[in-house]
Structures are given as structure tokens and as C-alpha cells.
Amino acid sequence: MRFTILTVLSALSASLATALPTELTQFFLVTSDQSDPNANSSQLRGVHATTPYAEDPVSQSTLLLRLIGAGYNSLPNFTLTDGVLATTTSGPHGIGSVTYNSTAVVAGQELQFMAQQQEGGNVALDGGYLVTVDGETEGWTICDSARGMDVLWWRGEGSDCKSTFLHAVSKPPYRK
Numbered sequence: 001m002r003f004t005i006l007t008v009l010s011a012l013s014a015s016l017a018t019a020l021p022t023e024l025t026q027f028f029l030v031t032s033d034q035s036d037p038n039a040n041s042s043q044l045r046g047v048h049a050t051t052p053y054a055e056d057p058v059s060q061s062t063l064l065l066r067l068i069g070a071g072y073n074s075l076p077n078f079t080l081t082d083g084v085l086a087t088t089t090s091g092p093h094g095i096g097s098v099t100y101n102s103t104a105v106v107a108g109q110e111l112q113f114m115a116q117q118q119e120g121g122n123v124a125l126d127g128g129y130l131v132t133v134d135g136e137t138e139g140w141t142i143c144d145s146a147r148g149m150d151v152l153w154w155r156g157e158g159s160d161c162k163s164t165f166l167h168a169v170s171k172p173p174y175r176k
């Protein structure tokens with residue numbers, strides 16, 4: 001009995017040691033059915049890469065985060081400062097580069113980014129990798145946007161919504 005527990009414990013700590021990400025400053029955001037980390041993001045259960053998405057491509061006033069499958073060219077990465085996620089992407093009509101900052105995350109709304117400075121936010125990384133809102137890891141949902149894309153919400157309640165976890169990872173998934 002004692003042996004079994006020790007074996008399990010040592011196997012667990014060995015896998016945690018290899019799986020735990022180290023201080024990510026620039027990271028990619030992916031959704032997964034599991035909350036445990038995996039150093040290889042492609043192996044996270046039900047993983048999806050995400051990319052900023054303008055529901056209104058003309059104004060690009062607000063960016064949401066939509067799921068994206070294999071075959072993307074490149075993905076913008078994110079930073080986290082004072083509870084605010086930031087991502088640098090091309091501006092309207094693909095011109096220039098603009099740093100979009102996440103607004104305070106609110107239940108029943110999409111995770112939103114605006115081309116404005118934000119006075120602190122409510123996002124953090126639990127264990128250095130799992131994205132939380134007000135300290136909570138559970139509550140992310142994937143729901144349809146007005147234009148039918150799969151986008152990330154906080155506590156979305158539509159019948160099409162499905163729960164997920166949001167991971168910060170050092171390398172995007174589905175890459176060989």
C-alpha cells in the first residue's frame with residue numbers, strides 16, 4: 001500500500017515538474033476541456049487555439065477571441081499586466097500595429113479587447129498558466145457570436161454555450 005502511494009506521488013511530482021510552465025511573459029491563449037497543464041499544448045484535451053477577431057471588421061473597435069483550427073499562419077501572442085491582457089495586432093484595414101487591451105471581464109459577456117488604455121483588470125494566471133477572472137478558473141464558455149463564430153465568453157448562458165478552461169501556453173497547438 002505504502003509503496004503504491006509513494007509511486008503515485010513520485011510519478012505525480014515528476015509529471016508536474018515537467019508539465020508546469022515557467023513564468024510566461026508572452027504567451028498564446030488556448031481553450032481546453034482540462035484544467036491541468038501540459039507542456040505540449042497540442043496534447044491538452046479538446047484544445048483549440050484562439051485568435052483576436054473583429055466582429056465589425058470595418059471599425060475594429062472591439063476584438064473578441066475566437067477559436068481557430070489547424071492551418072493558421074501565425075497567431076498573435078498576449079501579455080498580462082495589472083490584470084489586463086494585451087495583444088498587438090494589425091489595425092483597421094491591416095494597416096499599422098495596435099495594442100488592444102482587455103476590458104474588465106464581466107459575466108454574460110465576451111472577453112473583449114479595445115484599442116484603449118485600461119485602468120487595471122480582473123484577469124490573472126493561476127499556477128502561472130490557467131487564466132482566471134476575479135481569481136476563478138471556472139466560468140469560461142465558448143458560445144456563438146452574433147455572426148456565428150465560436151468566441152470566448154465569461155459565464156455565457158446561451159443554450160449553445162459550452163464550458164472550457166483558458167490556458168496560457170508558450171507554444172501554440174497543432175504545430176509539428
Ligand SMILES: *[C@@H]1O[C@H](CO)[C@@H](O)[C@H](O)[C@H]1NC(C)=O
Pocket residue numbers: 040041042043176
Ligand atoms: C506534441 O504533441 C503532438 C501530438 O501528440 C505531437 O505530434 C508532437 O510531436 C509533440 N511535440 C513535442 C515537441 O513533443
Ligand SMILES: *[C@@H]1O[C@H](CO)[C@@H](O)[C@H](O)[C@H]1NC(C)=O
Pocket residue numbers: 026027076077088
Ligand atoms: C509575440 O509577438 C511579438 C509581435 O507582436 C513578437 O515580436 C514576439 O516574438 C512574439 N513572442 C512569442 C513568444 O512568440
Ligand SMILES: *[C@@H]1O[C@H](CO)[C@@H](O)[C@H](O)[C@H]1NC(C)=O
Pocket residue numbers: 086098099100101114115116117118
Ligand atoms: C494598451 O495599454 C498599454 C499599456 O497601458 C498602452 O501602452 C497602450 O497604448 C494601450 N493601447 C491603446 C491603443 O491605447
